Amino acid sequence: MNTVPKLGMGTFRLEGDVAFMAVKNALLAGYRHIDTAQIYGNEAEVGQAIAASTIARDELFITTKVWLENLSLERFLPSVHESLAKLQIESLDLLLIHWPDMSDDADMHQYLGELAKAKAQGLTRHIGVSNFTNAQLDEAISILGDGAIFTNQVEVHPYLQNRNVIAHCQSHGIQVTGYMPLAVGKVMSDTTLKTIANEHGVSVAEVVLAWQLQQGLVTIPSSTKPANLACNLRALDLLLSADNMAAIGQLDRGERIAAPDFSPLWDQ
Template sequence: MNMMPSLGMGTFRLEGKVAYGAVKMALDAGYRHIDTAQIYGNEAEVGRAITDSGVARDTIFLTTKVWLDNLSEQAFIPSVKESLAKLQVEAVDLLLIHWPDVAGKVAMATYLAQLAEAQQQGQTRHIGVSNFTNAQLSQAIEVLGEGRIMTNQVEVHPYLQNRRVIEHCQARNIQVTGFMPLAVGKVLEDEVLQSIAANHQASVAQVVLAWQLQQGLVTIPSSTKRGNLETNLQATALELTADEMARIAQLDRGERIANPDFSPAWD
């Protein structure tokens, strides 16, 4: 599949039987975009769920990400081949650099060349990056050329709206994929979001996802409950008013959740 569906299923922190069950439920509910990564330790379960689902592979948009330990010239392609074997696919639809190497062990030009090589070898249809700052994204475009990077996957939720990054990506015609859209559940208790949800007889999760979709973002919420998976999918039909969008815009407080010690200097 060439087009990335705007609403996907994230699998961060899902392991073993839980990961398998959640992905299988998501596919059964109608999701056609699944996001995983080498470091999640669940590629085999995701692959098995896709195979067992009976859903045609060419209707599913599948993303995985190369971990920091595998960015070197020696490790990169072998790690991708291992991911494909676990996922039981000949190619993924999108392969991302999971984090930029700020420690400088591997030069960006080196690991982006490997990313391009994986695409050249047919291991992935599209390539992209994750957790890249605006400066790093500009550097990546210089290395790879315009029009090569499909997405920059970054943390986006009402408490971390990441507007500068979104504007920079959109100016460069790069899709933003927002991860942790529900701020690991924190937004569900928000009174502003609850009141907007009540206006629409919708869930808070639906409101937050609709808010992302209306900004032109792709979003990948994670859930292990069938009811939530199904209601999240309905966010694509929810339309927020300009006033509601403005009220959500005021919730931004720069609250970053994914901020490990190897993070870049954020925008």
Template sequence: MKTMPSLGMGTFRLEGEVAYNAVKMALETGYRHIDTAQIYGNEAEVGQAIADSGLARDEFFLTTKVWLDNLGTEVFKSSVEESLRKLQVEAVDLLLIHWPDVSGKVGMDSYLQQLLEVQRQGLTRLIGVSNFTNAQLDKAVEILGADAILTNQVEVHPYLQNRRVIDHCKAKGIQVTGFMPLAVGKVMQDEVLQAIAATHNVTVAEVVLAWQLQQNLVTIPSSTKRVNLETNLKSVKLVLSDDEMAKIALLDKGERIANPEFSPEWD
């Protein structure tokens, strides 16, 4: 698949048989964009689910991410090759640097050159970054050029709308992929979102995903239930009014969920 579908299936926190079943159901339901990562520990299950789906390689878009421990020159390429073996593909569609190395152990110039090199060698079709601040993205653009970087994958949901990062990426012509779009289920209890969902006779999840899609973001919700996978997929057809978009904009609290100790200094 040449372009990245705007709605994908995220696999963070899905392990073993749960991961396999969720990805298999997602593909059966109609998802054609699957997002995983080395650190998720589920690449083998994701790969098996894809293999068992019977889909031709050009029918789906597959993303994985290189973990911090694998950014060094001596392990970068071999870690990607291991990911490909687990995923049962000759190349992924998109390979991301999962987190910028703020420890100073491996310089950005070094690991981004490694990323570019595995792309040149055909192990990935496209490359990008994840959890990069605006300053880090600027540095990445200096190293690789804006055209080389497809996306910056960052946390985006109604309580962390990340507008400074989104605006900066748009100015650079870089796609934003929003992860944790449903704030780990917290959105389901939100009265503002519930009211909007009731107006359209849809789920709260559909409203939140439509809100992201209307901002021209790529979004990768995760679910293990077929009914939720099916309703989430319907969000691509839901159109929210300007007033509804404005109401959701007011929910922003700067509430970050993914904030490990190795995080950069966020915008």
């Protein structure tokens, strides 16, 4: 697929048969963008679901991410080949560095060089990063050159709006992909979001996803239920008013969910 579908299917925390059925149902519902990662432990199940579908490969956009332990020169490209084997595809649409290495075990010049090699060797059509701060993104651009980085995938939801990172990426022509858009379900009970949802006769999930889409973001919600998968897709048809967008903008409280001990020093 030449362009990335703006609303994709995230697979974080989905394992085994649950992952297989979730991706299978997502594809049946109309999703054509599937996001996985080496550390999720579900690339094989994602691949099985893709293989079991009747959808042509060129209609799909498949993303995976290289994990920290595979950033070395010795492990990087072999790990990508392993991911491709599990996914049962010949090449990816997008390959990301999952997290910047903060331990000094891996040099950014080296692992971004391997990322560029993966693209040069035809293992992926696009390359990008995930969880990079603005300073780290600038360093990555200086290493890879302008226009090389397709996306920076970062946590974005109403309670962590990451405006500085979004603005910085967009100023460089880099697509932002927002993960955990529903804040692992926390948004569902929000009074402001419920009011906006009732105004439009839609779900809170649709409101939150439409809010991201209207900012020009790609968003990758995760769900295992066919009804929720279909509901999320309807966000593509929802247009929020300027007042709606402003009201959601007031919900930001810097609440970060994905903050492991190896995180970078986040932008505020």
